[in-house]
Amino acid sequence: MRITVCLTDNNRPEPWVDNLRAELPDADIAPWSPGDAPADHAVVWAPAQEFLDEQQTLRGLFNIGAGVDALLKLKLPPQTRIVRLDDAGMSVQMAEYVCHALIRHFREFDGYEADAREGKWSYRRPRARNDFPVGVMGLGVLGERVGKAIGQFEFPVMGWSRSPKQIDGIRCFSGDKGFDDFLAASRVLVCLLPLTPGTRGILRRDNLLKLNAGQPGGYIINVARGAHLVDEDLIPLLDAGQLAGATLDVFQSEPLASDHPFWRHPRITVTPHASARTQREESVAQIVTKIRALEAGASFDELPGVVDASRGY
Amino acid sequence: MRITVCLTDNNRPEPWVDNLRAELPDADIAPWSPGDAPADHAVVWAPAQEFLDEQQTLRGLFNIGAGVDALLKLKLPPQTRIVRLDDAGMSVQMAEYVCHALIRHFREFDGYEADAREGKWSYRRPRARNDFPVGVMGLGVLGERVGKAIGQFEFPVMGWSRSPKQIDGIRCFSGDKGFDDFLAASRVLVCLLPLTPGTRGILRRDNLLKLNAGQPGGYIINVARGAHLVDEDLIPLLDAGQLAGATLDVFQSEPLASDHPFWRHPRITVTPHASARTQREESVAQIVTKIRALEAGASFDELPGVVDASRGY
Numbered sequence: 001m002r003i004t005v006c007l008t009d010n011n012r013p014e015p016w017v018d019n020l021r022a023e024l025p026d027a028d029i030a031p032w033s034p035g036d037a038p039a040d041h042a043v044v045w046a047p048a049q050e051f052l053d054e055q056q057t058l059r060g061l062f063n064i065g066a067g068v069d070a071l072l073k074l075k076l077p078p079q080t081r082i083v084r085l086d087d088a089g090m091s092v093q094m095a096e097y098v099c100h101a102l103i104r105h106f107r108e109f110d111g112y113e114a115d116a117r118e119g120k121w122s123y124r125r126p127r128a129r130n131d132f133p134v135g136v137m138g139l140g141v142l143g144e145r146v147g148k149a150i151g152q153f154e155f156p157v158m159g160w161s162r163s164p165k166q167i168d169g170i171r172c173f174s175g176d177k178g179f180d181d182f183l184a185a186s187r188v189l190v191c192l193l194p195l196t197p198g199t200r201g202i203l204r205r206d207n208l209l210k211l212n213a214g215q216p217g218g219y220i221i222n223v224a225r226g227a228h229l230v231d232e233d234l235i236p237l238l239d240a241g242q243l244a245g246a247t248l249d250v251f252q253s254e255p256l257a258s259d260h261p262f263w264r265h266p267r268i269t270v271t272p273h274a275s276a277r278t279q280r281e282e283s284v285a286q287i288v289t290k291i292r293a294l295e296a297g298a299s300f301d302e303l304p305g306v307v308d309a310s311r312g313y
Numbered sequence: 314m315r316i317t318v319c320l321t322d323n324n325r326p327e328p329w330v331d332n333l334r335a336e337l338p339d340a341d342i343a344p345w346s347p348g349d350a351p352a353d354h355a356v357v358w359a360p361a362q363e364f365l366d367e368q369q370t371l372r373g374l375f376n377i378g379a380g381v382d383a384l385l386k387l388k389l390p391p392q393t394r395i396v397r398l399d400d401a402g403m404s405v406q407m408a409e410y411v412c413h414a415l416i417r418h419f420r421e422f423d424g425y426e427a428d429a430r431e432g433k434w435s436y437r438r439p440r441a442r443n444d445f446p447v448g449v450m451g452l453g454v455l456g457e458r459v460g461k462a463i464g465q466f467e468f469p470v471m472g473w474s475r476s477p478k479q480i481d482g483i484r485c486f487s488g489d490k491g492f493d494d495f496l497a498a499s500r501v502l503v504c505l506l507p508l509t510p511g512t513r514g515i516l517r518r519d520n521l522l523k524l525n526a527g528q529p530g531g532y533i534i535n536v537a538r539g540a541h542l543v544d545e546d547l548i549p550l551l552d553a554g555q556l557a558g559a560t561l562d563v564f565q566s567e568p569l570a571s572d573h574p575f576w577r578h579p580r581i582t583v584t585p586h587a588s589a590r591t592q593r594e595e596s597v598a599q600i601v602t603k604i605r606a607l608e609a610g611a612s613f614d615e616l617p618g619v620v621d622a623s624r625g626y
Contacts, residue, residue: 092442092467096416099466103413112584119576121568121585126592129405152465153412154405255434263432271425272434279439 001295004039004055006032006047007064016043016064019284024291041291046070055080060294062287064278066090066142067225068307069195081300082307087141088286089279094142094223095149097275098190101221101247102150104269105188106132129155135186135211137202138193138224139165139172140313142276146192158186162198162311183210188219195225196312205233208243218243223275226251231262238267249275314608317352317368319345319360320377329356329377332597337604354604359383368393373607375600377591379403379455380538381620382508394613395620400454401599402592407455407536408462410588411503414534414560415463417582418501419445442468448499448524450515451506451537452478452485453626455589459505471499475511475624496523501532508538509625518546521556531556536588539564544575551580562588 003020005013013031020029020043030036032051041060044051052058058080063071068084076082104110108124115122133156136147143159144167151157151169159170160182166172173182183189189211193199203220211218220243222229231252237243245267251260254273262268290303300306307313316333318326326344333342333356343349345364354373357364365371371393376384381397389395417423421437428435446469449460456472457480464470464482472483473495479485486495496502502524506512516533524531533556535542544565550556558580564573567586575581603616613619620626 093439096420096466100413100416100420100422103409104417107409107413107587109413109584112587113582115585116576116583119571119573121571123585124587126406126590149465152462153409258432258434260432263429269426270429271422272428272436274420274425274437277439 001027001041001291002037002039003027003029003041003043003291004032004036005029005043006051007045011045011064015280016284019280020288023284023288041294043287044071047074049074052076052080060291060300062290064283064287066140066276067194068313069225072307072309072312082309083287083290083300083303084305084307084313085278085283085286086305087145088282090276091142091145093276094192095146097223097249097271098146098221099149099153101269102134102155102188102190103153105219105245105247106155129153132156132187133158133185134188134190135160135182136170136190136192137182138191139167139170140192140194143190143192144170146190150190155188158182179207180210183207184213187212187217188221191220191222191224191228193224193228194313195227198312200227201230203228203234204230205237208233208237211243216242216244220246220248222246223249226254234268235261235265238265243267245269247271249273314340314354314604315350315352316340316342316354316356316604317345317349318342318356319364320358324358324377328593329597332593333601336597336601354607356600357384360387362387365389365393373604373613375603377596377600379453379589380507381626382538382540385620385622385625395622396600396603396613396616397618397620397626398591398596398599399618400458401595403589404455404458406589407505408459410536410562410584411459411534412462412466414582415447415468415501415503416466418532418558418560419468442466445469445500446471446498447501447503448473448495449483449503449505450495451504452480452483453505453507456503456505457483459503463503468501471495492520493523496520497526500525500530501534503534504537504541506537506541507626508540511625513540514543516541516547517543518550521546521550524556529555529557533559533561535559536562539567547581548574548578551578556580558582560584562586 005016007013017029038055038057043062045064052074056077061080061082063084066085068082071082134150135158136143137160139159139161147157147159147170157170160173164174247269249271262270318329320326330342351368351370356375358377365387369390374393374395376397379398381395384395447463448471449456450473452472452474460470460472460483470483472485474487477487560582562584575583
């Protein structure tokens with residue numbers, strides 16, 4: 001069995017190759033170079049079409065992240081299946097990131113910090129958490145974990161997904177039919193959706209105006225993809241006071257240009273796509289488990305995380 | 314039955330009186346004035362000795378907070394028992410506050426924020442959560458809730474209490490004997506102890522040096538009482554790099570003087586005793602339940618939250 005590793009310039013393939021070799025000592029595992037013999041499986045991040053053009057015998061295309069929108073733009077050999085990471089240490093990071101942003105907003109810690117810079121002992125009237133229902137868009141492994149973490153802090157939790165779900169402690173809405181009710185019932189909106197033609201630009205003016213039953217005070221946390229948000233719609237809604245703020249970890253173009261207005265807007269918190277980093281050891285363990293199952297005769301349809309290209313995740 | 318309400322100047326008694334009257338319509342309930350007839354029960358926050366001198370028939374002295382150190386300094390009539398709030402909406406606030414401070418430190422969000430102010434898209438190497446065991450001092454209602462909230466984010470959780478405890482997901486240490494091992498096993502230290510002669514000044518140099526097996530990198534979160542911390546010991550340990558930082562919500566003297574060095578130290582986050590505000594509705598409901606039980610013949614020893622003056626909480 002031959003496994004190739006093809007990552008972007010920012011990610012050295014060697015540590016991945018070393019980890020994979022330690023787990024699969026009988027396989028032929030190497031970083032990809034143009035002209036290499038075709039592989040049975042590939043471990044990739046944002047590979048070029050040129051790479052795939054050479055992989056005519058490829059079976060598993062293992063993405064070292066949860067979002068596969070970049071891979072779905074490529075032309076794949078007909079038998080190749082895309083497999084994403086299910087969790088691999090990312091869901092706990094997402095839960096941390098979202099809870100931190102939510103608590104920081106709800107408890108006004110930015111305001112306390114500004115007061116503290118002036119040596120000011122301030123009093124802020126406590127807010128009622130029932131006034132801050134949180135809506136989680138996307139109820140996969142990450143969304144469910146994030147929703148449960150939020151629920152532990154006793155916020156009302158709403159969830160929205162394409163197909164109907166039932167999750168303890170989360171009031172679930174689904175499909176186009178449930179979307180407006182979901183938005184109306186949510187004040188803080190957490191985006192954890194896959195990026196598909198149906199979700200691109202979903203955080204746009206007309207939808208954002210439906211938050212919080214149309215009342216001011218909505219708050220946006222985007223930890224999915226920058227293209228979910230219509231950048232030009234966000235700032236006017238903040239400046240008009242319709243939205244209270246936003247915490248953004250992902251952007252249309254990354255790194256975010258240093259002159260982008262998001263950096264300096266007083267009600268936008270920017271982080272550099274840091275909400276959930278891929279953890280190599282856990283990711284390799286998960287990919288190896290799946291490769292072993294395939295080699296033992298399992299079909300892709302039996303594995304978790306295999307992408308349905310028609311729905312886009 | 315007569316109930317009096319005696320709060321400090323910052324807290325108007327009237328809303329408490331109104332809430333109590335709604336729940337106990339047959340009782341005689343009023344804000345305290347000097348010379349009033351003595352009451353059966355009192356709802357108080359930091360009352361003066363003068364108040365207690367007039368309450369020779371008082372049975373229940375209901376404190377509208379969790380910490381009763383201020384009440385224990387007063388001379389009480391012999392039959393009077395102090396009852397503290399058990400939770401009344403405070404534990405979820407404490408869990409929020411501590412998780413926010415912990416995640417902010419662990420995930421280096423202060424650093425990302427400083428980078429963002431300069432429009433800088435930065436990369437910080439992810440830290441391993443197993444390198445950040447969290448030690449919770451005090452395992453009452455608040456400490457247990459805080460420990461469980463931290464555990465949900467997969468940090469190793471240690472706990473320390475006077476008497477031995479067993480709590481799922483928390484490695485429990487107890488007493489003087491277990492204290493050094495607890496400190497050595499903890500990197501982030503959360504203080505939720507009652508203030509007693511035995512815990513006053515417990516966050517002092519020799520103890521703080523034992524954190525994290527004596528290695529640098531300890532972090533302090535104090536949400537109990539300012540007198541747990543020896544102020545003069547903290548800043549040298551931060552400046553020497555032995556401690557990585559501190560989030561402090563409570564101070565020896567409150568409000569914290571505007572020229573106190575804590576306000577401006579780059580590795581100290583100050584909040585104005587805001588970690589858990591008393592919630593009136595929930596507190597009144599709890600106090601009323603206890604008063605009803607007492608009036609129906611229950612003894613104080615059957616009620617939760619009755620203070621043992623000899624141990625100080």
